[in-house]
Amino acid sequence: MAQNPGPLQPEALKALQSHVRGELLLPGDVRYAIGRRCWNASVDRKPAAIVRCEDAEDVTQTLHIATEHGLPVTVRGGGHNVAGRGIADETLLIDLSRMRAVAVHAESRVAEVQGGALWHDVDLAAARCGLATTGGLVSSTGVGGFTLGGGAGWLMRRFGLAIDNLRTASVVLADGRFVRASTDEHPDLFWALRGGGGGLGVVTGFEFALHPVRQVYAGIVVRPAEEAALILRTFRDFTMEAPDAFCGMVALIHAPPLPFLDAAWHGRPVVITVLCWSGDLASAEEVLAPLRRVGSPIVDHLGPMPYVQWQHLQDVGAPSGRHHYWKTTSYRSLPDAAIETLAAAALALPTSLSEIHVQHLGGAVARVPAEETAFAQRDATIFVNLIGTTQWPEEFPPMRERVRALHDRIAGGSLQRLFPNFSDRDDGRVADQLGPASAKRLQALRQRYDPAGRFTPT
Numbered sequence: 273m274a275q276n277p278g279p280l281q282p283e284a285l286k287a288l289q290s291h292v293r294g295e296l297l298l299p300g301d302v303r304y305a306i307g308r309r310c311w312n313a314s315v316d317r318k319p320a321a322i323v324r325c326e327d328a329e330d331v332t333q334t335l336h337i338a339t340e341h342g343l344p345v346t347v348r349g350g351g352h353n354v355a356g357r358g359i360a361d362e363t364l365l366i367d368l369s370r371m372r373a374v375a376v377h378a379e380s381r382v383a384e385v386q387g388g389a390l391w392h393d394v395d396l397a398a399a400r401c402g403l404a405t406t407g408g409l410v411s412s413t414g415v416g417g418f419t420l421g422g423g424a425g426w427l428m429r430r431f432g433l434a435i436d437n438l439r440t441a442s443v444v445l446a447d448g449r450f451v452r453a454s455t456d457e458h459p460d461l462f463w464a465l466r467g468g469g470g471g472l473g474v475v476t477g478f479e480f481a482l483h484p485v486r487q488v489y490a491g492i493v494v495r496p497a498e499e500a501a502l503i504l505r506t507f508r509d510f511t512m513e514a515p516d517a518f519c520g521m522v523a524l525i526h527a528p529p530l531p532f533l534d535a536a537w538h539g540r541p542v543v544i545t546v547l548c549w550s551g552d553l554a555s556a557e558e559v560l561a562p563l564r565r566v567g568s569p570i571v572d573h574l575g576p577m578p579y580v581q582w583q584h585l586q587d588v589g590a591p592s593g594r595h596h597y598w599k600t601t602s603y604r605s606l607p608d609a610a611i612e613t614l615a616a617a618a619l620a621l622p623t624s625l626s627e628i629h630v631q632h633l634g635g636a637v638a639r640v641p642a643e644e645t646a647f648a649q650r651d652a653t654i655f656v657n658l659i660g661t662t663q664w665p666e667e668f669p670p671m672r673e674r675v676r677a678l679h680d681r682i683a684g685g686s687l688q689r690l691f692p693n694f695s696d697r698d699d700g701r702v703a704d705q706l707g708p709a710s711a712k713r714l715q716a717l718r719q720r721y722d723p724a725g726r727f728t729p730t
């Protein structure tokens with residue numbers, strides 16, 4: 273393992289100052305204080321230094337210096353990871369936020385994306401050509417961490433997860449070597465990068481397949497939380513047979529102050545069905561009808577819109593700077609008992625900002641053979657994310673206990689593997705969340721690609 277650096281030694285500092293072209297942020301500097309912030313305010317870590325690399329060459333230089341001076345390294349993409357896996361105390365933090373360029377090749381339908389890009393960088397560049405690929409539900413999420421953890425989004429049931437659209441990854445390894453990983457080059461590394469959660473190198477560039485998607489038919493239906501069990505059952509049954517162009521979610525939440533929702537409902541527990549249809553718009557109403565006519569909707573707000581607009585609509589609900597604790601669970605089939613428990617929880621969420629998201633997989637996600645990538649959820653049809661959120665640090669410990677308790681109550685019938693994008697600190701290392709066989713394979717790859725343990729385990 274790399275040795276603990278303590279404060280950055282003067283020789284290491286001098287080397288960084290002379291060889292790295294990007295910004296160097298050090299403790300005591302206000303830019304360092306801002307640079308170490310994460311989306312989740314309860315992640316409070318102090319790296320020895322933050323290096324905002326300009327390009328792959330800068331990443332290589334930084335890794336050489338880290339090796340020479342025995343410094344452990346962490347990598348930061350969009351900084352959204354709720355467990356704070358992109359940052360650690362007393363490490364050299366390679367921050368990719370200056371590497372956000374996206375080049376779209378419309379004819380070959382490929383996007384070249386730098387390792388620090390955010391999803392809105394990709395969505396906007398692709399939309400100019402009427403193209404898209406599977407990206408995050410909140411567009412400020414980093415492409416890097418999202419993709420390394422699998423990457424679930426509105427288009428996944430048609431086109432697969434983000435990793436299923438990944439054609440190549442350009443990687444700087446711990447020893448500074450620059451390699452390309454694909455099904456033909458370093459296929460073992462490529463396997464690990466697709467769902468293994470990172471920690472094997474710095475991905476400086478991703479190449480994604482794009483697809484023609486301009487418009488979607490999308491929106492939400494809001495109902496009283498008392499109808500949560502009915503809506504969850506209807507959603508589960510509908511999704512088992514749903515066409516690939518459909519992707520949806522049920523959110524149990526206190527009603528946000530939506531302008532088209534009667535103000536009397538604002539702040540009250542509701543169940544929101546979020547629907548996205550990316551197929552032929554003419555058939556949208558007929559396909560979605562079973563999910564819209566059930567129960568007693570307070571608001572049914574759906575219609576055609578540009579996909580890129582839909583991709584930005586949820587951003588406002590996920591600002592950075594709040595305190596979060598998440599738990600995730602997946603099922604081959606969501607049991608009735610879990611539905612009843614979740615429905616009861618909808619009326620007593622841990623805090624006013626907390627949410628429960630019930631999402632589905634299947635479609636193109638399920639058609640990729642499990643052994644082809646490190647992603648461990650191919651057989652899951654439903655996953656549930658318990659999203660504990662508060663503005664107030666003092667509310668965090670009791671909120672966390674309530675989220676944990678709810679998680680225990682819905683564990684019956686769940687898969688023994690986790691979706692790393694939604695796991696939190698106490699869920700342990702990503703490799704161990706993917707099942708014993710993948711954990712072993714990832715460990716062996718770590719030995720091969722990072723024998724000195726330069727990268728802090730994720």
Ligand SMILES: Cc1cc2nc3c(=O)[nH]c(=O)nc-3n(C[C@H](O)[C@H](O)[C@H](O)COP(=O)(O)OP(=O)(O)OC[C@H]3O[C@@H](n4cnc5c(N)ncnc54)[C@H](O)[C@@H]3O)c2cc1C
Binds near residue numbers: 350470473476
């Ligand atoms: C508001 C919000 C919405 C989300 N929505 C979705 C969603 O719809 N679907 C979904 O699947 N997930 C979603 N997530 C989860 C998200 O994908 C993960 O938290 C992911 O880890 C975030 O990636 P990041 O680059 O922003 O985070 P970071 O914290 O920067 O990084 C996360 C991990 O990836 C590594 N990493 C990042 N970039 C690179 C790189 N270029 N090279 C090597 N390692 C790298 C880091 O070292 C760290 O281990 C959401 C998260 C939030 C906060």
